[in-house]
Amino acid sequence: MNDAATPARYDFxxxxxxxxxxxxDARCFSVPDVPYGSRPxxxxxxxxxxxxxxxxxxHVRNYTLGDVVARYKRARGFQVLHPxxxxxxxxxxxxxxxxxxxxxxAWTYQNIDTMRAELKRMGLSLEWEREFAxxxxxxxxxxxxxxxxxxxxxxVERKESAVNWDPVDHTVLANEQVIDGRGWRSGALVEKKRLxxxxxxxxxxxxxxxEALDGLDRWPERVKLMQANWIGRSEGARVRFALTEPxxxxxxxxxxxxxxxxxxxxxxxxxxxDHPLATAAAGRSPEVAAFITEVRSLGTSEAAIEQAEKRGxxxxxxxxHPFIEGASYPVWIANFVLxxxxxxxxxxxxxxxxxxxxxxxxxxxxxxxxxxxPGEDPATFAIGDTAYTEDGTLYxxxxxxxxGTAEGKRAAIAALEKIGAGTxxxxxxxxxxxxxxxxxxxxxIPVIHCEACGVVPVPDDQLPVTLPEDVDFSxxxxxxxxxxxxxxxxxxxxxxxxxxxxxTFDTFVDSSWYFARFTAPKAGTPLVPAAVNGWxxxxxxxxxxxxxxxxxxxxRFFTRAxxxxxxxxxxxxxxxxxxxxxxxxxxYKARDGRWLAPDEVEVAADGSATDKxxxxxxxxxxxxxxxxxxxxxxxxxxxxxxYGADTARWFIxxxxxxxxxxxxxxxxxxxxxxxxxxLWRLVNGAAATLPPPGTEPxxxxxxxxRRATHRTIAAVTEALESFAFNVAVAxxxxxxxxxxxxxxxDGAARREALEAAARLISPMMPHLAEExxxxxxxxxxxxxxxxxxxxxxxxxxxxxxxLAVQVLGKLRSTIEVPVGADEATxxxxxxxxxxxxxxxxxxxxxxxxxxxxxxxxxxx
RNA sequence: GCGGACGUGGCGAAACGGUAGACGCAGCAGACUUAAAAUCUGCUUCCCCUCGGGGAGUGCGGGUUCGAAACCCGCCGUCCGCACCA
Numbered sequence: 001m002n003d004a005a006t007p008a009r010y011d012f013x014x015x016x017x018x019x020x021x022x023x024x025d026a027r028c029f030s031v032p033d034v035p036y037g038s039r040p041x042x043x044x045x046x047x048x049x050x051x052x053x054x055x056x057x058x059h060v061r062n063y064t065l066g067d068v069v070a071r072y073k074r075a076r077g078f079q080v081l082h083p084x085x086x087x088x089x090x091x092x093x094x095x096x097x098x099x100x101x102x103x104x105x106a107w108t109y110q111n112i113d114t115m116r117a118e119l120k121r122m123g124l125s126l127e128w129e130r131e132f133a134x135x136x137x138x139x140x141x142x143x144x145x146x147x148x149x150x151x152x153x154x155x156v157e158r159k160e161s162a163v164n165w166d167p168v169d170h171t172v173l174a175n176e177q178v179i180d181g182r183g184w185r186s187g188a189l190v191e192k193k194r195l196x197x198x199x200x201x202x203x204x205x206x207x208x209x210x211e212a213l214d215g216l217d218r219w220p221e222r223v224k225l226m227q228a229n230w231i232g233r234s235e236g237a238r239v240r241f242a243l244t245e246p247x248x249x250x251x252x253x254x255x256x257x258x259x260x261x262x263x264x265x266x267x268x269x270x271x272x273x274d275h276p277l278a279t280a281a282a283g284r285s286p287e288v289a290a291f292i293t294e295v296r297s298l299g300t301s302e303a304a305i306e307q308a309e310k311r312g313x314x315x316x317x318x319x320x321h322p323f324i325e326g327a328s329y330p331v332w333i334a335n336f337v338l339x340x341x342x343x344x345x346x347x348x349x350x351x352x353x354x355x356x357x358x359x360x361x362x363x364x365x366x367x368x369x370x371x372x373x374p375g376e377d378p379a380t381f382a383i384g385d386t387a388y389t390e391d392g393t394l395y396x397x398x399x400x401x402x403x404g405t406a407e408g409k410r411a412a413i414a415a416l417e418k419i420g421a422g423t424x425x426x427x428x429x430x431x432x433x434x435x436x437x438x439x440x441x442x443x444x445i446p447v448i449h450c451e452a453c454g455v456v457p458v459p460d461d462q463l464p465v466t467l468p469e470d471v472d473f474s475x476x477x478x479x480x481x482x483x484x485x486x487x488x489x490x491x492x493x494x495x496x497x498x499x500x501x502x503x504t505f506d507t508f509v510d511s512s513w514y515f516a517r518f519t520a521p522k523a524g525t526p527l528v529p530a531a532v533n534g535w536x537x538x539x540x541x542x543x544x545x546x547x548x549x550x551x552x553x554x555x556r557f558f559t560r561a562x563x564x565x566x567x568x569x570x571x572x573x574x575x576x577x578x579x580x581x582x583x584x585x586x587x588y589k590a591r592d593g594r595w596l597a598p599d600e601v602e603v604a605a606d607g608s609a610t611d612k613x614x615x616x617x618x619x620x621x622x623x624x625x626x627x628x629x630x631x632x633x634x635x636x637x638x639x640x641x642x643y644g645a646d647t648a649r650w651f652i653x654x655x656x657x658x659x660x661x662x663x664x665x666x667x668x669x670x671x672x673x674x675x676x677x678x679l680w681r682l683v684n685g686a687a688a689t690l691p692p693p694g695t696e697p698x699x700x701x702x703x704x705x706r707r708a709t710h711r712t713i714a715a716v717t718e719a720l721e722s723f724a725f726n727v728a729v730a731x732x733x734x735x736x737x738x739x740x741x742x743x744x745x746d747g748a749a750r751r752e753a754l755e756a757a758a759r760l761i762s763p764m765m766p767h768l769a770e771e772x773x774x775x776x777x778x779x780x781x782x783x784x785x786x787x788x789x790x791x792x793x794x795x796x797x798x799x800x801x802x803l804a805v806q807v808l809g810k811l812r813s814t815i816e817v818p819v820g821a822d823e824a825t826x827x828x829x830x831x832x833x834x835x836x837x838x839x840x841x842x843x844x845x846x847x848x849x850x851x852x853x854x855x856x857x858x859x860x
Numbered sequence: 861g862c863g864g865a866c867g868u869g870g871c872g873a874a875a876c877g878g879u880a881g882a883c884g885c886a887g888c889a890g891a892c893u894u895a896a897a898a899u900c901u902g903c904u905u906c907c908c909c910u911c912g913g914g915g916a917g918u919g920c921g922g923g924u925u926c927g928a929a930a931c932c933c934g935c936c937g938u939c940c941g942c943a944c945c946a
Contacts, residue, residue: 221864221865225863225864226940229941229942232942232945234945234946256945258946335944340945341946342946349946354861354944356946545940607871622871655872655885662872663872665872672884675884677898677899678899681899724874727873727874727883729883729884730874731882732883734882737883804878804879809926809927809928835913847926849878849926855879858926859927
């Protein structure tokens with residue numbers, strides 16, 4: 001059937017693997033561990049994937065964006081480091097082991113093989129020689145060395161602490177992994193449990209992690225803001241209140257407040273249910289004990305759900321006021337006071353804090369007003385159900401009377417410090433990072449517990465501490481813990497029987513330094529100074545907004561810690577950050593509630609859809625996140641089979657700006673495919689008839705085509721520089737239109753245009769670029785090895801421009817004038833327009849405005 | 861509650877304070893075909909019209925400016941983050 005009548009088409013299926021091999025053979029994307037010579041370095045990195053089984057469209061978008069940057073920067077003369085690896089430890093591998101009896105390592109490495117093959121089909125300019133998985137002993141063994149360095153540097157603590165316990169996954173979660181009181185993975189309600197845990201001292205770096213955000217000028221503002229909020233700096237004071245009688249050895253209770261100026265408005269003191277004072281009070285009163293039990297059982301999550309309800313109980317204890325001789329206040333336990341923030345205790349100033357006011361009203365506590373709002377009369381101002389939390393003038397406040405809020409704070413802190421009852425402090429919301437997980441499939445924490453010697457680091461020559469392969473997943477809990485022999489070792493110090501730590505690291509530890517390891521991935525030390533200092537920081541990091549806090553903050557902390565230990569020269573790992581939007585797809589729900597896959601429905605022109613099988617209408621919901629449960633995922637592999645990698649890449653780039661959520665549509669992919677075929681036809685049809693390379697003076701249509709060429713080079717370059725990839729795509733579309741419109745104009749100009757098109761698409765559609773280039777310049781080598789095109793400003797320049805002519809700011813006409821025409825000529829031409837005259841309607845022109853190349857405006 | 865971002869045709873979107881809607885998707889009309897696919901050409905913000913044009917228009921209401929989608933003030937809406945943070 002295929003004969004001469006069938007129009008020729010670009011055969012991506014054979015071309016794409018061919019060019020992938022050509023790049024590989026030419027080692028186009030390899031760089032040395034240490035950047036060499038005078039060419040500047042550029043490190044492009046996309047957040048490495050978790051090997052879940054298959055790549056999804058989010059990966060395709062992420063790696064396409066990174067590849068455009070990598071290929072573009074390479075063409076701009078940079079030595080580009082662009083590696084890929086696998087964030088390979090984690091729970092799903094263990095779940096697979098429990099559910100299907102497959103070993104986590106086998107499951108993981110098999111997934112990696114599958115996904116590597118899929119990524120390779122995308123034609124990414126990656127340096128695969130640097131690939132590693134975090135579950136390789138050669139990686140996590142080096143991580144164990146780093147941990148021991150952290151330990152020696154005093155950046156690790158072992159603390160008994162209340163942890164977030166996930167009862168479904170049987171593991172501890174970081175605060176960041178608790179979302180609305182539920183485990184981020186299992187969704188189970190999180191319980192509080194006390195365990196001995198390893199903590200990395202991220203709080204020590206809180207001030208610099210906050211301050212350095214200002215210097216990250218190529219990070220999205222919102223990510224910096226989210227981090228700043230998470231670190232949560234607040235200035236205030238710690239105030240010690242003496243108990244009127246000691247309880248369980250405690251003589252005082254300390255509170256944190258941001259409003260020491262309102263101390264005279266105190267009405268009560270409240271502590272968290274977990275506070276030692278609460279525990280002491282419980283010992284003296286069954287009612288108090290019962291209340292604490294009740295608050296605990298509700299838990300933080302329930303509290304969040306029913307928010308508003310403030311509850312408390314009077315302990316019967318009292319505290320003295322630091323400033324008011326002889327005054328004392330009741331100590332309450334309140335459910336809205338959190339042990340995790342500040343000191344777990346507050347002083348209640350109902351007139352100046354809404355929560356305190358709600359509490360005071362509920363339990364009939366006094367509400368002494370101390371802040372007078374501007375313009376209010378102290379004789380008449382009263383607090384109703386709304387606390388006054390703004391600035392004002394202090395009154396009823398002894399020595400603070402008459403001071404404003406800021407001066408009041410300073411004066412109160414000075415007075416507290418003078419009498420030894422408190423100090424001005426900065427309080428941080430950030431907690432230390434608990435990294436212990438009661439899990440098998442993670443990096444073993446390299447310490448040994450000895451009854452005589454305590455915690456003993458595993459000696460260097462015994463590293464790596466590798467995971468045992470023979471593990472039993474049939475019991476709940478940590479397989480390392482109930483392994484028959486693995487944990488039983490001799491103490492490295494005294495030689496007596498001791499036990500290995502059976503906890504493994506939070507997988508966020510693994511991803512906190514992988515970007516540094518890529519610079520020398522096979523080294524026998526964690527990092528090689530010349531390599532890591534040569535390549536870091538990552539110049540462009542690209543990934544999802546979901547990592548705005550956790551991964552990015554941990555990585556910043558890790559880099560600072562490594563910096564403080566002399567491992568790396570920089571303090572910030574990521575100079576530029578780009579957060580991409582999600583890939584979404586319409587979802588289809590049948591009447592009976594079943595979700596239908598896209599290929600099971602018939603979508604009409606108006607967007608409505610029917611079930612192919614039954615013919616019944618289905619509910620269409622646009623812009624749904626792709627998910628297996630809604631059956632609206634699109635398999636990248638199938639798209640590449642049908643359309644090729646370039647088409648998938650082109651569509652993803654063309655649809656919208658990369659930081660916004662995009663909708664995957666069949667029509668959009670088809671459009672991208674059409675364009676790739678059109679470009680190919682344009683080149684394939686002309687290649688044989690073009691003159692050999694070389695330029696000649698051009699006139700008329702040829703001159704216009706050369707102008708379009710050089711303008712397009714400039715416009716695409718600018719768009720690529722600013723991550724406006726959708727605009728770059730649009731400019732290339734316009735360029736294709738211009739080349740077609742130029743018809744048979746001049747061979748040399750046409751060759752120049754087609755060659756430019758081939759090279760300009762190369763960051764986005766690299767295979768097609770090579771194919772076109774090989775048609776235009778057989779045997780001339782790879783586009784991947786060519787420098788970026790330069791726009792010739794002379795050629796891009798226009799001979800004449802179209803000016804808009806406005807009267808009173810309203811467009812009335814346009815005129816064509818030579819570039820550089822003098823103002824008098826321009827005004828004369830503009831005034832001569834019939835439409836302009838009609839709009840002026842005989843009125844005198846009061847003002848003439850001319851913005852050269854843009855606009856003329858007459859004010860009448 | 862606090863903080864932030866964003867509102868432009870049927871849809872995705874462009875637009876140094878200077879011709880709003882480039883480019884694409886969808887749609888309509890036509891060409892080529894026995895037909896379809898593929899491809900190509902034209903039209904496509906809304907309203908009025910004497911086919912020359914005219915009016916309105918970037919969530920709403922004001923303001924600054926010769927000129928505002930963009931800058932300022934106030935609303936409304938959507939989304940995101942944090943959330944009894946003392």
